[in-house]
Amino acid sequence: MKKVLSVLKECNIRNVLFYLTEGLPEKRYEKMLVRYYSLYCMISEIWIPDCMRETIITGFRQTGRKCGNPVYSFLGIREDSGTGASCEELVEWETFLKGENGLLIPGCVMGAVDEEQMVAEMFWQMEKVCPKDISVKKNEKLFDSFREYSHCGKNRLSAIAKVMEKSLNYELDQRIVRNEIREYMENKSIVVKWGDILENWEEPVPERIMKHLTKANMLVRQAFSRQTASGSSDNVYSKFARMDPENTPDICRCYSEIKDICSCYREIGLSDYQYVTEEHMRIIIEHNPSAPNMPIIYIRDKFGEKTEFSESELELGRLLCMDICMKDEKYKDPDLILALIAFYREYPIRVKRIQREALLLKFTGILSIKAKEGKDVMTEVSMDEKYGEQSV
Numbered sequence: 001m002k003k004v005l006s007v008l009k010e011c012n013i014r015n016v017l018f019y020l021t022e023g024l025p026e027k028r029y030e031k032m033l034v035r036y037y038s039l040y041c042m043i044s045e046i047w048i049p050d051c052m053r054e055t056i057i058t059g060f061r062q063t064g065r066k067c068g069n070p071v072y073s074f075l076g077i078r079e080d081s082g083t084g085a086s087c088e089e090l091v092e093w094e095t096f097l098k099g100e101n102g103l104l105i106p107g108c109v110m111g112a113v114d115e116e117q118m119v120a121e122m123f124w125q126m127e128k129v130c131p132k133d134i135s136v137k138k139n140e141k142l143f144d145s146f147r148e149y150s151h152c153g154k155n156r157l158s159a160i161a162k163v164m165e166k167s168l169n170y171e172l173d174q175r176i177v178r179n180e181i182r183e184y185m186e187n188k189s190i191v192v193k194w195g196d197i198l199e200n201w202e203e204p205v206p207e208r209i210m211k212h213l214t215k216a217n218m219l220v221r222q223a224f225s226r227q228t229a230s231g232s233s234d235n236v237y238s239k240f241a242r243m244d245p246e247n248t249p250d251i252c253r254c255y256s257e258i259k260d261i262c263s264c265y266r267e268i269g270l271s272d273y274q275y276v277t278e279e280h281m282r283i284i285i286e287h288n289p290s291a292p293n294m295p296i297i298y299i300r301d302k303f304g305e306k307t308e309f310s311e312s313e314l315e316l317g318r319l320l321c322m323d324i325c326m327k328d329e330k331y332k333d334p335d336l337i338l339a340l341i342a343f344y345r346e347y348p349i350r351v352k353r354i355q356r357e358a359l360l361l362k363f364t365g366i367l368s369i370k371a372k373e374g375k376d377v378m379t380e381v382s383m384d385e386k387y388g389e390q391s392v
Contacts, residue, residue: 023155204235291358310348
């Protein structure tokens with residue numbers, strides 16, 4: 001994701017001016033050349049604070065006609081309005097020029113069209129809404145470097161607009177655009193790296209005890225797990241053991257899972273990193289309204305498709321290459337994240353059961369409230385009818 005302001009400031013203004021003025025009539029040529037360059041100088045002085053609201057450019061297409069000619073516009077999505085196509089709106093260049101609205105452009109959009117041609121279209125649209133009395137700036141040396149070439153050509157802005165519309169709306173996969181926006185939003189939340197979790201992790205229970213415990217019978221292991229869950233300690237094993245209060249999970253399975261994770265993390269191959277990076281894959285931990293202590297964990301790819309963490313068939317090495325985006329800030333403690341991941345991998349069926357039961361319980365509660373409200377309304381109606389008959 002790049003700031004449009006930076007793209008405009010860093011553009012090759014010589015080539016952009018060439019696109020904008022090529023083929024213009026001689027009477028308009030000098031006037032527009034100076035005006036476009038003055039606009040560039042004005043933009044170079046704009047400063048937009050990081051805290052300012054932002055709109056993300058998502059497309060470019062024909063939005064009407066004027067004097068028989070097609071009118072093209074850039075479209076965008078405000079970062080607080082969702083990512084669906086229904087959220088798209090025309091980009092407000094007026095507020096952008098006033099420094100009141102930041103504009104961003106996804107990398108996939110930048111890569112789908114020629115950057116200088118796209119910038120030329122932006123300048124063309126900004127000039128239409130720019131005040132007529134902006135400070136005049138000239139650069140005769142720059143103007144002379146291409147003046148003779150731009151007179152002999154034909155205006156290509158309309159052709160460029162058609163090519164951009166085709167590239168951005170019909171050839172570029174819109175799922176990739178929407179996913180890059182989601183990824184940008186997710187990265188604004190807490191992002192945890194596996195290295196931060198594992199490199200500072202220390203075994204809370206002596207390893208010799210855990211190894212001895214894994215060889216003990218099931219009753220001994222259950223007793224130890226219940227003791228850990230009810231104790232005052234607050235390490236990764238106690239967090240794991242408290243995941244299911246009704247049927248305490250076996251912390252030996254947590255121990256084995258973490259050992260596998262640590263071992264696999266040390267042997268991750270370059271191909272795994274490349275795969276995850278190319279597919280834009282990441283792990284999302286999201287708040288679960290019906291079961292706050294059992295968050296929704298899933299994997300999202302470059303198309304925005306979600307795969308439940310417990311149903312993923314990806315190798316452990318690739319999972320360990322992914323960033324973990326914490327959309328539920330409650331789960332930002334490294335030990336808690338590690339306990340969650342271990343529990344979801346060791347008990348996928350139990351996770352689904354707990355979440356399903358919590359959802360059903362909440363749904364049943366809502367129905368009970370609705371039924372009670374309906375019963376109260378019927379009681380009031382019957383009382384009104386009774387006293388109404390008496391008064392008559």
